[in-house]
Amino acid sequence: MNPITGNHIIFIEETGSTNEALKLEEQFHQLPEGTVLYTHYQNKGKGQLDAKWESEPAQNLLLSVLYAPKFLKIEAQMYLNLAVALACRHFLAELLPEQTLRIKWPNDLVVNGHKIGGILIENSLAGSQLKTSIVGIGINVNQLKFQYNQAISLAQITGKNYELSVLRKRLYELLDQYYTALQLKKFDWLKNQYENHLLQKGETAVFIINGQKKKAEIMGIGHQGKLFLMIDGEIFSFLNKELVYCSLKSGNE
Amino acid sequence: MELKEIKELIKLVSDAGVTEVEVERGDFKISIKKTDDKVTYVQQAPMVTSVAMTEQARPASISAPVNTEKLEAPAAKTESVNGNFITIKSPMIGTYYKSPSPDKPNFVQIGDEIKVGQVLCIVEAMKLFNEIESEVSGRIVKILVENASPVEYDQPLFLVEPIK
Numbered sequence: 001m002n003p004i005t006g007n008h009i010i011f012i013e014e015t016g017s018t019n020e021a022l023k024l025e026e027q028f029h030q031l032p033e034g035t036v037l038y039t040h041y042q043n044k045g046k047g048q049l050d051a052k053w054e055s056e057p058a059q060n061l062l063l064s065v066l067y068a069p070k071f072l073k074i075e076a077q078m079y080l081n082l083a084v085a086l087a088c089r090h091f092l093a094e095l096l097p098e099q100t101l102r103i104k105w106p107n108d109l110v111v112n113g114h115k116i117g118g119i120l121i122e123n124s125l126a127g128s129q130l131k132t133s134i135v136g137i138g139i140n141v142n143q144l145k146f147q148y149n150q151a152i153s154l155a156q157i158t159g160k161n162y163e164l165s166v167l168r169k170r171l172y173e174l175l176d177q178y179y180t181a182l183q184l185k186k187f188d189w190l191k192n193q194y195e196n197h198l199l200q201k202g203e204t205a206v207f208i209i210n211g212q213k214k215k216a217e218i219m220g221i222g223h224q225g226k227l228f229l230m231i232d233g234e235i236f237s238f239l240n241k242e243l244v245y246c247s248l249k250s251g252n253e
Numbered sequence: 254m255e256l257k258e259i260k261e262l263i264k265l266v267s268d269a270g271v272t273e274v275e276v277e278r279g280d281f282k283i284s285i286k287k288t289d290d291k292v293t294y295v296q297q298a299p300m301v302t303s304v305a306m307t308e309q310a311r312p313a314s315i316s317a318p319v320n321t322e323k324l325e326a327p328a329a330k331t332e333s334v335n336g337n338f339i340t341i342k343s344p345m346i347g348t349y350y351k352s353p354s355p356d357k358p359n360f361v362q363i364g365d366e367i368k369v370g371q372v373l374c375i376v377e378a379m380k381l382f383n384e385i386e387s388e389v390s391g392r393i394v395k396i397l398v399e400n401a402s403p404v405e406y407d408q409p410l411f412l413v414e415p416i417k
Contacts, residue, residue, distance in 0.1 A: 074344045074383075075406070081379050106379035122382045126370065128344040131386075224346045225379035239378060239403055241348040 004034030005065055005179070006172035012037065014057075016044035018064035019122055019136040026132065031066055034176075038063035038168065042138075059143040060153070061167060065175065067133045071183060074128050078225035079187050081107055082194040083178040084119055084135050089197055090178075091171050092116060092139070095154055095162075102199035104248065105218075105227050106240050109139070110199055113249035114152035116140050135175075141167065150248055195220050200247065208244035339389050341411040343404040347378035351400045365393045366416065373411060376404060391415040 008031065015021040022037040041057040069080055085107045092109060093101045104110045109117035117139035124131045140146075140153035141162050154162060181190060195201055200218050207214050207229070216229035226237035343349070351359045351374055360372050367373065372384045391413040398410055 077345070077381060077383075078379050081381050120380060120382070122384065124372075124384045124386065125344060126386045127388045225381070226346070239346070239348055240380065241377070241401060242403065 003173070003176050004032070005175045006034065006036045006168070008032050008035040010035065010037040012039045014041040014043060015039045017042055017136070018062055019120060019134050020044075022064040022066060022134050023122070026066060026134075033066060033068045035066040036063055036168075036172065037066075058164070060141045061137065061139040061164060061171065063137055063168065063171075065135045065137070067135060067179065069130055069133055069182065071185075072130055074125065074130060075224065076185075076187065077123065077130060078221075078223070079182055079190050080133060080135075081119070081121060081225065082190045083182045084121065084137070084175065085109070086190065086193050086197070087171070087174040087178040088117055088119060088137060088139065091167075091174050092154075094170070095167075096157060099157065101197070103194065103197050104199040105221065105245065106225065110248050111152065111157065113150075115150050115248065116152050116154070137171070139167075139171075191221065191223075206246045208246065209238070209242065213246075337414070338394060339391060339413045339415055340409045341373065341385075341387065341389070341413060343376055343406060343408045343410050344385065345376055345378060345383065346406050347376040347383070347404060349398045349400065349402055349404045349410065350375040350377060350382075351396070361393050361396075361411075363393050363396060367391060367393060367413065385410075387413075389413055389415060 010022070010025060012018075012021055018037050018039050021039070022035070025031060025035075025037060039062050042062045067080070069077075072080060085103050088109055089101050089103055092111070093099075096111060099111050101116075102110050104115075107119040108115050109119075117137070119138075120136040122134045122136070124133075140151060141164060142155045143153045144155060146152070154160070178190075198218065198220070201220065202218065204215050204217050207216055209216075214231060216231045219228035219230055219235060221227055222237050226239060227243075228235055228237050230236075351361075353360070353375065360374055361367060367387050368390045369387060371387050373387050374385050376383045376385055393411055394414050395412040396410070397412065398404055398408070404410065
């Protein structure tokens with residue numbers, strides 16, 4: 001596949017959220033697949049619907065990419081999530097060779113008990129046809145202070161200062177690589193890779209399910225993206241709204 | 254709203270196999286609910302007449318229904334009426350959201366006219382937020398799921414009355 005990610009780039013100094021800004025651009029302009037919109041400062045960064053993404057100006061990677069994975073059936077769309085999470089994990093693992101980079105289900109990037117990045121994907125569907133996907137990525141790079149003490153940046157770990165434009169370029173290459181795997185429908189490979197890097201896979205973790213604290217073993221993910229947990233010898237599957245995942249740290253780390 | 258119109262609405266509910274209909278016209282609101290084989294309707298009178306005419310400030314929401322009555326209607330025959338409404342179903346497993354975020358207005362409400370391509374709701378799985386667009390035009394008659402609740406593949410989300 002020819003590279004597509006970052007062939008067309010839009011820069012906005014400051015925006016509410018890069019996903020929203022890219023959606024708006026897409027309404028008024030014909031944008032090629034792979035268009036990237038990035039910003040220096042996101043004043044209403046979107047976490048999961050209402051959670052906020054905390055970011056200081058021009059310190060971090062804050063971008064959204066437009067994809068049109070029309071080849072992907074709706075029931076297979078979770079593989080887009082896996083591909084993006086794996087690309088971001090790969091990107092961070094290259095920069096942090098001495099650390100273990102994990103994906104916390106469903107798609108947070110964690111290192112040593114701290115969150116270093118997050119992903120938020122918004123698709124538009126007509127009936128059962130996927131039209132466009134807006135892939136929002138936030139990665140903490142040079143920021144040295146966070147109010148939220150579970151957050152961490154590359155600079156905090158390595159003591160280095162990073163050139164954001166160089167990092168962006170590499171991230172685009174990796175997104176292309178994993179997007180190609182998606183186009184080639186290497187679903188089992190993506191799922192295996194994802195589970196290999198899944199935080200606390202095979203370990204017992206603490207969750208809040210229906211308001212109750214429960215210990216459960218993380219078994220893996222299903223084809224619909226649900227998390228499989230073993231609770232008292234029985235396997236259950238959960239959507240991410242159906243549980244609260246308490247821990248950020250693996251028992252072995 | 255005239256009695257004739259209300260009767261027609263009640264007939265619509267009992268014939269249509271739906272369990273609840275709300276109609277809002279200006280400051281007049283009527284909701285008809287079906288419990289088993291009974292049809293109940295609650296009519297809210299216009300605000301002007303229901304708010305007490307005193308000098309004391311009162312929250313407007315106190316406007317109690319002035320007229321509550323139970324009417325009996327025959328049990329609905331579901332199969333005969335499904336043809337009149339279109340059911341919009343979830344294309345996927347996930348969590349249903351009625352608005353883009355908690356502080357924003359709902360994508361659609363009961364009684365809204367919708368067009369092809371209009372966003373109706375979000376279904377989220379694994380933090381993939383899917384905006385579900387309508388493939389039909391019509392009027393929303395009923396919303397069949399609660400906000401932030403899980404939905405299954407093919408689960409009905411909306412009942413839509415087609416507009417020609």
